[in-house]
Amino acid sequence: MSGCLICGKPLLYVQNTKRKRCKICGNIFSADAFCLGGHYVCDACHGKxxxxxxxxxxxxxxxxxxxxxxxxxxxxxxxxxxxxxxxxxxxxxxxxxxxxxxxxxxxxxxxxxxxxxxxxxxxxxxxxxxxxxxxxxxxxxxxxxxxxxxxxxxxxxxxxxxxxxxxxxxxxxxxxxxxxxxxxxxxxxxxxxxxxxxxxxxxxxxxxxxxxxxxxxxxxxxxxxxxxxxx
Ligand SMILES: [Zn+2]
Ligand SMILES: [Zn+2]
Known part of the structure; x- marks a missing residue:
C-alpha cells in the first residue's frame, strides 16, 4: 500500500499547508499531505x-x-x-x-x-x-x-x-x-x-x-x- 495509512486512498500534496488533526494521536498540525478522503497522519505517528x-x-x-x-x-x-x-x-x-x-x-x-x-x-x-x-x-x-x-x-x-x-x-x-x-x-x-x-x-x-x-x-x-x- 502506498497511499493513506488509514484507508489506502491516494495522497494529495498541497502547496499551502492546512490545519489538520492527526487521525492517530489527535494533535493538530499544519499538513501538506493528506488522503483524498481527508485523513491526515502526522510524521511521528507514521513512523512510530x-x-x-x-x-x-x-x-x-x-x-x-x-x-x-x-x-x-x-x-x-x-x-x-x-x-x-x-x-x-x-x-x-x-x-x-x-x-x-x-x-x-x-x-x-x-x-x-x-x-x-x-x-x-x-x-x-x-x-x-x-x-x-x-x-x-x-x-x-x-x-x-x-x-x-x-x-x-x-x-x-x-x-x-x-x-x-x-x-x-x-x-x-x-x-x-x-x-x-x-x-x-x-x-x-x-x-x-x-x-x-x-x-x-x-x-x-x-x-x-x-x-x-x-x-x-x-x-x-x-x-x-x-x-x-x-x-
Ligand atoms: Zn484516508
Ligand atoms: Zn499523530
Whole structure:
C-alpha cells in the first residue's frame, strides 16, 4: 500500500499547508499531505512502528552491506511504502554497516540515537517541497554523526555537505515521482562509493535490485536503476 495509512486512498500534496488533526494521536498540525478522503497522519505517528524495527535490525545486523540492512528494515510490515521514516532508515543502516565494516562499535548506540533524533526533524515530502530529498539528508546526518561534525568544523563540514550533494545529484538525475525505496537505494549506493573513495572504508554489497515495486503505485518501472527485469 502506498497511499493513506488509514484507508489506502491516494495522497494529495498541497502547496499551502492546512490545519489538520492527526487521525492517530489527535494533535493538530499544519499538513501538506493528506488522503483524498481527508485523513491526515502526522510524521511521528507514521513512523512510530518503524522506529522499533530500525533500532532492532540495526543493533543485530552482522553485515557491512547497508542496502541489505535497509532492505530488512523495509520488509517489515511496520514500514510503509513511503514516509519520512525512510530518512532515518538511510542513516541508521549506513551506521550499522559502517561499524561492522570498520569493526568499531564504541559509539554505535550513541550515533544511532543521534541519527534517529536528527532524522525525525526531516519531515515527509522534502524531496518535492524543499528540493532536498530526506534520504540524501539522512546520508549527510550519518556522516556528520560518525565524524562528530559541527557547523564550526572545517574538513568534516565539507565532506558531509559534499556527500549530501552527491546523493541529491543522483536522486535529481532520475526525477520523480517520488519513491522512498529508490531514494534510499540511491543514497546508500552513493554513500558506499563516497566512503570507499574518501575514507578507505569498504561496505561492500552487491548490485541493488528492488523488491518493493509492486507495492508502489507510482513506480517508474524501467526508468528506475534498481528495476527488477523479472517483474
Ligand atoms: Zn484516508
Ligand atoms: Zn499523530
Amino acid at each position: 512502528g518503524a522506529i522499533y524495527v530500525i533500532r532492532a535490525v540495526c543493533k543485530s545486523a552482522q553485515t557491512s552491506d547497508a542496502w541489505a540492512i535497509a532492505r530488512e528494515i523495509m520488509r517489515s510490515p511496520a514500514v510503509e511504502t513511503h514516509g519520512p521514516e525512510h530518512h532515518i532508515i538511510v542513516g541508521s543502516a549506513l551506521l550499522a554497516a559502517y561499524c561492522n565494516a570498520s569493526e568499531s562499535y564504541e559509539n554505535f548506540e550513541k550515533y544511532l540515537e543521534i541519527i534517529e533524533k536528527r532524522g525525525k526533524k526531516v519531515p515527509g515530502g522534502t524531496c518535492g517541497f524543499w528540493g532536498a530529498c530526506g534520504a540524501a539528508i539522512g546520508a549527510g546526518i550519518f556522516l556528520a554523526a560518525v565524524t562528530n561534525s559541527t557547523p564550526l568544523a572545517t574538513e568534516t563540514h565539507g565532506l558531509c555537505n559534499r556527500l549530501t550533494a552527491r546523493c541529491l545529484a543522483a536522486i535529481g538525475e532520475i526525477g520523480g515521482p517520488r519513491c522512498c525505496k529508490r531514494n534510499v537505494a540511491l543514497a546508500i549506493r552513493e554513500t558506499t562509493a563516497f566512503l570507499r573513495e574518501n575514507f578507505g572504508v569498504n561496505l561492500g554489497g552487491e548490485r541493488i535490485i528492488c523488491e518493493f515495486s509492486t507495492k508502489n503505485d507510482e513506480c517508474i518501472g524501467d526508468r528506475c536503476p534498481f528495476a527488477n527485469s523479472e517483474f
